[in-house]
Amino acid sequence: MNRLAWSAVPKPLVEQFTASALAESASLAEAILHDIRDNFPQLHLVEDESGAPKALLGIQSALEGFVLHLVSGTTAPRLPSGVFQEFGKAEGLSGRSLDLLQAVYRLGVRLAWRRFAEIGQQIDIAAPAMYELVEAGFTYLDGLVEQSVRGYAEAMARQESERLQLQRALIDGLLSGHHSDPATALAALSTRIEWEMPSTVAVGLLLRPTREAVTPALGQGILLDMESEQPRILIPAPDEAGRADHVRRAVVGWSGMIGPTVPLADAQASLRWAESGVQLIQDGLLPRGEVQRCTDHTEELILLPSCDLIDAAALRLLAPLSEVGATQARHLAVTLLAWIETSGSATDIADQLGIHPQTARYRLRQLRELWGDSLNDPDQRFEMLLVLRSQRLRGTLFGGE
Known part of the structure; x- marks a missing residue:
């Protein structure tokens, strides 16, 4: 931002403003944190090794970074390294959105501006320059939010990666056929991904239309393993009303086969039928371009694999x-x-x-x-x-x- 009014402030006044603001940075940070706690009691504050809230350090470093920018004459303020990214990451790992964190940031900027305006009035800095200062403050806030968004996205990506790994492990376990009671044997995995063990399932295999094909947005508790050469899907309660239509819409453009509905303990049997169906598709004996159900091709699945x-x-x-x-x-x-x-x-x-x-x-x-x-x-x-x-x-x- 081109701060014409602020650049016209005499250098001694800028230095005086900077010295006063830096001298108060620690106490101002504590005051801001106190008000944040009062206004957002639900906010969880992480402490460092000394027991002090990490947020206090973040607020103080943000204040000092902004003030030093005012006297340095650089075009963009130097943001506190990593602190606000960690705040965003913490929100992501806790399962919360960034709404609360952004509201906290806005409150902090308003409180900081109030004190900076008092300092500017005390040393007689012109009002237009101070108005530019508040605009610069909100631009600075945008940078802090951007850091937090980056940390939040990193946390969400890590969580999603971990969830997909756990989901694949659960699919492997359910399809291994080694469990007489998979609901008990794999309870810990299913709990970690918040997946309720169903009484019946159907297992499907997909054929990628292209290497870059968009992952089907299945949802509804349907497990998906995209890491396999032929992606696997595990559909809980497949005969529930509307489930088949939902799956059909989600896999438009893909080819594949969904095995018959079986008890959870027999998931491997459903997979075997799906594998037979996919083989017929690959051999050109069943059409491509859609995900089909084995129960719609009983004759083909019984007779064609036995052609010899x-x-x-x-x-x-x-x-x-x-x-x-x-x-x-x-x-x-x-x-x-x-x-x-x-x-x-x-x-x-x-x-x-x-x-x-x-x-x-x-x-x-x-x-x-x-x-x-x-x-x-x-x-x-x-x-x-x-x-x-x-x-x-x-x-x-x-x-x-």
């Missing part, structure tokens, strides 16, 4: 189709699947496949000729159903593309 076994069974169960041409074999396979699924008439099958009923009857006769009475065996029909549905899911129904 399914294909081996297909060689035995669908062997009669090798006796006809490829196109006919595909038509017959599709018809066989429709017949098993519907247990319907030729007309029902024709409606499902979009073919003429006479074509459906012809194909059904062919199926009887190829398999004979074995089509009456319910166990064989069930195995055929699994094989044909697996092929349909993969788009390879008897050799199809």
